[in-house]
Amino acid sequence: MWLKKFLNKIIDFVYPRKCYLCNKIIIKPDEFLCDYCSKNLKINTKIRVLNHQNNIICISPFEYFGNIRNSIRRFKFHNYKYYSEFFAKIIASELQKINIKNFDYICYVPLTKSRQNIRGFNQAELLAKDISKILHIPCLNALRKIKNTKTQHELKLSERTVNVLGAFDINSDVNIQNKNILLCDDITTSGNTLLECVKILLNHNANSVTCCTIARSRN
Ligand SMILES: [Zn+2]
Numbered sequence: 001m002w003l004k005k006f007l008n009k010i011i012d013f014v015y016p017r018k019c020y021l022c023n024k025i026i027i028k029p030d031e032f033l034c035d036y037c038s039k040n041l042k043i044n045t046k047i048r049v050l051n052h053q054n055n056i057i058c059i060s061p062f063e064y065f066g067n068i069r070n071s072i073r074r075f076k077f078h079n080y081k082y083y084s085e086f087f088a089k090i091i092a093s094e095l096q097k098i099n100i101k102n103f104d105y106i107c108y109v110p111l112t113k114s115r116q117n118i119r120g121f122n123q124a125e126l127l128a129k130d131i132s133k134i135l136h137i138p139c140l141n142a143l144r145k146i147k148n149t150k151t152q153h154e155l156k157l158s159e160r161t162v163n164v165l166g167a168f169d170i171n172s173d174v175n176i177q178n179k180n181i182l183l184c185d186d187i188t189t190s191g192n193t194l195l196e197c198v199k200i201l202l203n204h205n206a207n208s209v210t211c212c213t214i215a216r217s218r219n
Contacts, residue, residue, distance in 0.1 A: 019032075019033050019034035019037050020032045020033055020037075020071055020083055020086050021033055021034075021037040021041070021067040021068070021070075021071050022034060022036070022037050022067055023070070023071075023074070032085075032086045037067065042062075043061045043062065043090060043094065044061070044062065044063065045059060045060065045061045045094045045097075045098070046059075046060055046216060047059050047098065048060070048188075048191070048216065050188075050191040050194060050195055050198070050211065051195055051198070054198070054202065054209075055208075056194075056195065056198050056209060056210075056211065057210060057211065058188055058191060058194060058210075058211035058212065058213060058216070059091070059094060059095060059098065059100075059210070059211070059212045059213075060187075060188060060212070060213045060214065060215055060216040061090050061091060061094045061214065061215070062090075062214060062215040062216075063215060063216060063217075063218070064187050064215040064216060064217035064218075068214075068215055069215070071083065072087075072186060072187060072214060072215060075087070075123055075186070076119075076123045076186060077119075079120070081121055081123075081126055084123070084126035084127050084129075084130050085130050087127060087130075087214045088127050088130030088131045088133075088134060089130075089134060090214075091127070091131055091184075091212050091213075091214065092131050092134040092135050095131075095135070095182075095212065096135075100210060102180055103135070103137045103180050103181065103182040103210070104137070104138075104176075104179040104180050104181065105137065105138055105139070105140040105142070105176065105179055105180075105181050105182070106128045106131055106132045106135075106137050106138070106139045106140065106181075106182045106183075106184060107128065107139075107140050107141075107142040107143060107181050107182070107183050107184070107197075107201070108122065108124040108125045108127065108128035108139075108143075108183070108184045108185065109124045109143070109168075109183070109184070109185040109193060109194065109197055110122065110124075110125075110141075110143045110144050110145045110168065111124075111145055112145045112146075112147070112148055114148070115145075115148075123186050124184050124185045124186055125139075125141075127184050127185075127186065127214070128184040131182070131184060131212075137182065140174065140176070140181075141171060141174075142170060142171055142174045142176060142181075142201065143168050143169070143170060143171065143197055143200060143201075144168065144169055144170075144171050145167055145168055146166075146167065146168065146169050147166055147167040149163050149164055149167050149193075150163055152164070152189050152190060152192065152193060153189045153217060153219060157190060160189070160190045160192045161190075161192050163192070164192050164193050164196040165196065167193075167196060168196055168197050168200050169200060170200055170201075170204050174204070176201060176204055176205065176206045177204075177205040177206075178205065178206075178207045179206050179207060180206070180207050180208045180209075180210075181201055181206050181208065181209045181210070182209075182210050182211075182212060183197055183198065183201070183209050183210070183211045183212070184211075184212055184213070185211070185212075185213045186213060186214050186215075187213055187214060187215045187216070187217050188211070188213045188215075188216050188217065189216075189217045189219065191211075194211045194213075198211070
């Protein structure tokens with residue numbers, strides 16, 4: 001045991017752990033955040049209605065700007081896969097606070113195979129798997145992306161619905177009949193991507209779909 005602690009100390013010395021938000025070196029290596037970010041962390045969970053007709057809501061603890069934006073970008077584009085645990089913990093805790101229960105499965109917004117091969121991972125899948133561990137709800141690989149799309153926030157609002165139309169399909173052998181599903185993604189902008197996935201899940205007879213993301217973006 002002492003050897004493990006000793007080796008961990010050497011690793012912390014050579015590769016000091018950095019704050020997940022401001023990226024400065026952390027003195028307490030067991031924490032996610034530095035003292036400053038920990039004290040100033042503003043979790044401002046918003047429940048946004050994405051579709052009134054089917055009562056589809058999305059729960060997001062953060063707004064996509066400042067250090068949260070930088071952190072999500074490191075997570076997605078710079079291979080900081082381990083950030084998933086931190087974000088999942090916050091999303092799971094917020095879901096517990098608003099007391100939405102009885103999810104049968106956690107699913108995630110997929111990437112195309114080519115995009116996933118380039119990035120090496122799907123950040124939404126990592127989040128879903130970590131939330132799954134915390135909330136003890138099985139993670140289901142229900143969806144696949146069958147069409148390459150442009151990045152949503154680079155498009156005009158009017159172009160976003162068309163961009164993701166027909167982009168997703170259900171995986172074969174997946175049975176979600178009468179199941180209540182938590183659908184996970186990293187950020188939401190217009191909500192069109194989530195709604196396109198929701199449409200597929202409801203068309204395959206899911207009972208309900210609730211969405212969650214780390215952050216919501218205003219544009
Ligand atoms: Zn910090």
